[in-house]
Amino acid sequence: MRKRMTKLLKKSLNTEPEFKEETNAEEIEIKKQDISTHIEKNLDTFKSLFSIPNNADVKLREFTIQQLNRKAFIIYISTMADLKAIMDGIEGPLIDSEHPSTKIQDIVSYPLEKTATKIGDITEFITAGVTALFVDGDSNCYLFETTKIRGRSIEKSDNEVIVKGGKESFNEKVIDNIALIRKKIKNENLLVEAQKISKRSRNSVFLVYQKDLVNDDLLKNVKERLNSFDIDSTLDLSILEQMLEERPKSLFPTIVYTERPDRAASFIEEGHIILLMENSPSCLILPATFWAMFHSPEDHYLRAPYGNFIRILRFFALFVAVFTSPIYLAITNFHVGMIPPDLLMAIAGTRERVPFPSIVEVLMMEIAFELIREAGLRVPSPIGPTIGIVGALILGQAAVQANIISPIVIIVIALSGLSSFIIIDISMNFAIRITRFLFIFSAGFIGIYGITALFIGGLFYLVSLKSFGTPYFAPMTPHSFSSKDLLIRHIPMKERFRPGYLKPKDMVKQRKG
Incomplete structure (x- = not known):
């Protein structure tokens, strides 16, 4: 009996609670219906749906179309629509025009986008900035694309800065x-x-x-x-x-x-x-793929020798960012025989009065470096760089003078942290920074053997990753046909093929002359 009660209790704890939707069922049903040919009914419907007049930026204007002698109204969201276009191109011609035509699209000077009949569809268009026109006796609603949302202009990219090449970046529109x-x-x-x-x-x-x-x-x-x-x-x-x-x-x-x-x-x-x-x-x-995270547009804008130099430097920086601190820990704690005697004596001399073990030193400075980096990003831009530079100098010098940190650890952490800045992709940058901490713990545990074990396990894990069916290390493994633009890129004339792992409909992007 007790076991049965325990099972029932576990089952009840693992079951997600069910919440009923409290949305007005009547409103949902209204949206499924078509508009009426009676304008008064349409007025009441859309006033109710958009909570007019309580909704401050939703405007509804009633008028009479002189040419047709029929009542009409338009509804739009004033903060998302082009008000001048509505007045000059839609409402003005409908009220004052003496055009002999009986068709709405011939009377208005603003281009008609489309017509709709279902109330739910019309509300979606209105909330997107479209102006809706209802005419008495007409079963269609006329929709005009008057959307004009204010926003930022096209500017330079802040996160993907390059020296040579285009400077435009996306904005919020x-x-x-x-x-x-x-x-x-x-x-x-x-x-x-x-x-x-x-x-x-x-x-x-x-x-x-x-x-x-x-x-x-x-x-x-x-x-x-x-x-x-x-x-x-x-x-x-x-x-x-x-x-x-x-x-x-x-x-x-x-x-x-x-x-x-x-x-x-x-x-x-x-x-x-x-x-x-x-x-x-x-x-x-x-x-x-893994390679797309490290390639920069600038690699192709620069001449091949220059682009390859930057790319090799970027991959070298990846290994420096990940392995510098762990290797320092592994060698000083477990494999001191690998260090030349003179260098070993110099390291021992700098650590003579430091009360903490090497792993505590490294972790303290790694965390301090991450704090300074994030503080420099979050504070206002004029003082951000100042916090980063001054904070690092003052903190490092004070820590060394107080015999809390040895000078060589400052050099190791600075080299490791600066190398991580070269990785341009934001998500990959975070991945490398977090991975560095995992390697530090593995090195502090069993030295080089811990680093090697974690590295091999990490490779197995990365090889297992896929992006929409595409292997993470393609086209290197599994091997597939491509332009071989991985570690070294060729001159543009030799990059003749598209990536085979994508299975594009046209593999050749550059024919031989």
């Missing part, structure tokens, strides 16, 4: 972002598909790809993943990124996040799919 991509890819095969992914906020995600390049199975996979969401709101691409990943708890990202339209365009030209959203100054690139 998806119309501008799509235009930036179309400016770089002037091709009729470039498709922009809109897909709603949330119920209440009605957020849309835009899939951008080239239909004559993208693999149909990949496109179907992405669309199915987007359709599988049953959520009320997704306000930003950063949240969508976490929902799309197969392993959202993984340290290593499997989707490329970028603010640069030139980088997005280059991936589209290879057969990738990118995702855009309103209010997000960035895009997501699907699928992604």
Whole structure:
């Protein structure tokens, strides 16, 4: 009996509570209906749906169309619509026009976007900034694309800074972002598909790809993943990124996040799919590989020798950022025989009066470095760099003089921290910084053997990762046909093929002359 009660109690604890939706069922039913031909009924319906006059920025204006001698009204959200266009192109002509035509689209001077009959569809258009026109006796609602949302202009990218190449970056207006991509890819095969992914906020995600390049199975996979969401709101691409990943708890990202339209365009030209959203100054690139996280647009803008030099330096910095502190710990604690006698005596001399073991020293300074880095990012920009430089100098010097930290640890931590700044991808940067702490603990536990074990285990884990069916280390392993743009890039004339792991419809991007 006791065992049965225990099982029932565990079952009840593991069951998610069920919450009933308290939304007005009558309102939901109204949205499923078509509009009435009687204008008074439509007035009452939309006043109720938009809580007019309590809703301050929703405007409803009644008037009579002189040419038709029929009552009408328009409804729009004043904070999202172009008021001058509404007055001059829609409302003005309808009231004052003496045009002999009986068709609305012939009377107004503003282009008619479309017509709709279902109340739910019309409310969605209005909340997106569209102006809706209702005419007495007409079973259709006329919709005009008057959206004019204020926002930031096109500026430079703050997170992906390059010396040579384009300086434009995405902003919060998806119309501008799509235009930036179309400016770089002037091709009729470039498709922009809109897909709603949330119920209440009605957020849309835009899939951008080239239909004559993208693999149909990949496109179907992405669309199915987007359709599988049953959520009320997704306000930003950063949240969508976490929902799309197969392993959202993984340290290593499997989707490329970028603010640069030139980088997005280059991936589209290879057969990738990118995702855009309103209010997000960035895009997501699907699928992604380990190599895409480390490549920078500047690698291709520079001449091949210069670009390869920067790329090799970046990969070297990756190993310095991850292994400098762990190797110092491993050698000084477990493998002192590897150090030349003179260097060993110098290290021992600097640590003679330090009361803490090496791992405590390293962890204290690593955490201090991370605190200074985050403080420099969060404070206002004029004093941010000052906090970073002055804080590091004062903290390091004071720690050494107080015999809390040895000078060589300051050098090790500074070299490791500075190297991590070279990694441009934000998510990969975080992954490397967190991985460094894991290697520090493994080195403090069993030295080089701990580092080696964690490194091999990490490689096994990374090889198991996939991004929408694409192996993380492709095309290196499993090997697939590509332009071999991995560690070393070739001159542009030799990069003739698109990545084979994407299975694009056209593999050749540059024919021989």
